[in-house]
Amino acid sequence: MSATTYYFAIVGSADSPLYEADFGVQRTENKHLHQFVVHAALDLVEDALFANTACYLKAVDSYNDWIVSAYVTPSNVRLMLLHEVKSEEAIRSFFVDCHELFVKTLMNPFYDPSTPIQSQAFDTKVHSLAKKYLL
Amino acid sequence: MSTDSPTSAMTQLLSALSLDGKRPIESRQVNSETSNAGWLELPDDSELMEQVFVKLEAVGFRVGRRLAERFAPVNRRLVDTLDIVKFVCKDIWMLLFNRQIDNLKTNHRGIYVLQDNKFKWFLRMSGNSGGAAAARHAQPYIWLPCGIIRGILDSFGVSTVVVAETLGLPQCTFQIKVVSDE
Numbered sequence: 001m002s003a004t005t006y007y008f009a010i011v012g013s014a015d016s017p018l019y020e021a022d023f024g025v026q027r028t029e030n031k032h033l034h035q036f037v038v039h040a041a042l043d044l045v046e047d048a049l050f051a052n053t054a055c056y057l058k059a060v061d062s063y064n065d066w067i068v069s070a071y072v073t074p075s076n077v078r079l080m081l082l083h084e085v086k087s088e089e090a091i092r093s094f095f096v097d098c099h100e101l102f103v104k105t106l107m108n109p110f111y112d113p114s115t116p117i118q119s120q121a122f123d124t125k126v127h128s129l130a131k132k133y134l135l
Numbered sequence: 136m137s138t139d140s141p142t143s144a145m146t147q148l149l150s151a152l153s154l155d156g157k158r159p160i161e162s163r164q165v166n167s168e169t170s171n172a173g174w175l176e177l178p179d180d181s182e183l184m185e186q187v188f189v190k191l192e193a194v195g196f197r198v199g200r201r202l203a204e205r206f207a208p209v210n211r212r213l214v215d216t217l218d219i220v221k222f223v224c225k226d227i228w229m230l231l232f233n234r235q236i237d238n239l240k241t242n243h244r245g246i247y248v249l250q251d252n253k254f255k256w257f258l259r260m261s262g263n264s265g266g267a268a269a270a271r272h273a274q275p276y277i278w279l280p281c282g283i284i285r286g287i288l289d290s291f292g293v294s295t296v297v298v299a300e301t302l303g304l305p306q307c308t309f310q311i312k313v314v315s316d317e
Contacts, residue, residue, distance in 0.1 A: 013290070053212045074207030075200070075290040099209075106204050113200065 006083050006134055007034035008126070010102065011042060012114055013076040019117045023130040037061075038080045041068040045078055055099075056092050071095035077102065077113075083134070094133040101125055188278050195282020202227060202283065203290040216313060219291050220247050223284055231283075232256075245313035249284075250306070257305035270301045277307055284309060 005026055010019040022031065041061035048057045049072060061068040069091050071079040079095050079102075105117055206226060213219045224236035228251075238250035256276050262269030277299040285297045294314050301307040 013292070049212075053214060055209055055212060072212070073204065074209075074212060075204045076292060077204075096209075103205055106201055109197070109201075 004084055004135065005030070005034075006081060006130065007031075007038060008082075008098075008130070009035070009038050009080045010098075010117070011039070011078045011080065014114055015042070016114050017116060018077070019122070019126075021123065021126055021130075023127065024135055034066075034082050037063045037066060038068055038082050041070070041080065042078065044068075045070045045072065045080070056095060058088060059086070069095075071099065073099055073102070075113075087134075090133045094129055097129050097133070098126060101129070184274075187275055191275060191278040192282035192285070195279040195284075196286040196289070197282075198279075199283040199286020199288075200290045201286075202230075203287040206230060207291075213291060216245075216288075216293050217241065217247075219288060219293060220249075220311065223287055224249060227283070227287060231280075245315070247311040247313075249309040249311070251308075252306045254301075254305050254307045257301070257307065260304050266303050269304055273301060273304055277301060281309065284311060 004024045006023040008019075008021045008023065009017065012018045020035065022034070044060045045057065048060050048070070055072055055074070057070045057072060059067045060070045066082055066084060067086060069081045069083065069088075071092075073079070079098055081091060081094070083091065101122060102117075105111055105119065105122055106113060111117075207213070207222070208226075213222055220239065220241075224239050228235050232255040234253070234255070236249045237252045238248075240248040240250075254277075257273055260269060260273055262272060281297045281299050285295055288295045288297075288311070296312045296314055297309060298312075299307060299309045
């Protein structure tokens with residue numbers, strides 16, 4: 001019964017959604033709830049930013065038995081992960097690698113930082129990172 | 136960049152920006168055989184220069200945003216505006232020009248003055264007609280760093296207006312004014 005599900009979202013600096021993905025086993029009735037919980041946790045991320053000057057904010061919120069962890073980049077882009085198991089180091093490595101991927105996407109002069117990331121290559125790479133660190 | 140001469144670089148830049156097709160830049164060029172040999176007489180048209188300024192500054196802004204995300208320190212986040220400006224003076228200037236800003240002044244109320252006494256792009260510039268004219272000719276080269284600084288500050292959430300002036304090559308001064316949107 002310990003089928004692990006993860007929901008990953010990237011929220012831009014102007015609070016626009018840039019990317020989202022699910023990993024692991026999905027119980028279909030919960031997908032929309034994942035999105036809701038993660039985005040509701042954004043306020044708590046702001047609160048945590050006041051207290052903490054690091055980039056990786058660990059767990060910012062929890063809902064029943066789901067935990068939401070966040071990682072904030074220097075330009076206020078938030079990488080959020082909803083997970084059930086508490087594995088800080090693995091999640092930190094996942095976030096760091098996703099941040100690098102995001103920086104590479106940003107270096108593309110045709111990419112407008114307030115628009116969703118639609119590159120298939122980005123999607124594939126994020127999924128392979130998830131397989132490496134989370135699943 | 137490999138400069139054949141400031142002439143060709145400037146003409147290429149202005150034509151690449153494809154400004155105002157009605158008045159082709161070529162017709163305003165001074166023939167290189169005249170007394171201003173090797174130095175392009177910039178069109179005195181202030182409206183044209185205004186357009187060049189807007190475009191260059193916008194390019195710098197986009198570059199600055201990407202520089203900030205790429206090179207901002209990962210372990211500690213910069214919270215203070217002063218920290219961000221110091222980051223620009225030290226890290227960014229070192230990346231772009233291989234040296235740091237010489238002098239940083241602030242009035243602690245949102246105005247920062249950055250002074251570079253040997254601005255890299257000005258080191259090889261000189262003009263036939265003397266210091267003031269050369270400084271005026273060098274203006275467009277200073278607009279790109281203005282945009283870069285503004286882009287970096289903006290990506291940290293600080294909206295600013297950046298102006299630059301040069302009192303004599305190779306010195307230049309950038310003034311950052313924090314604009315609070317209230």
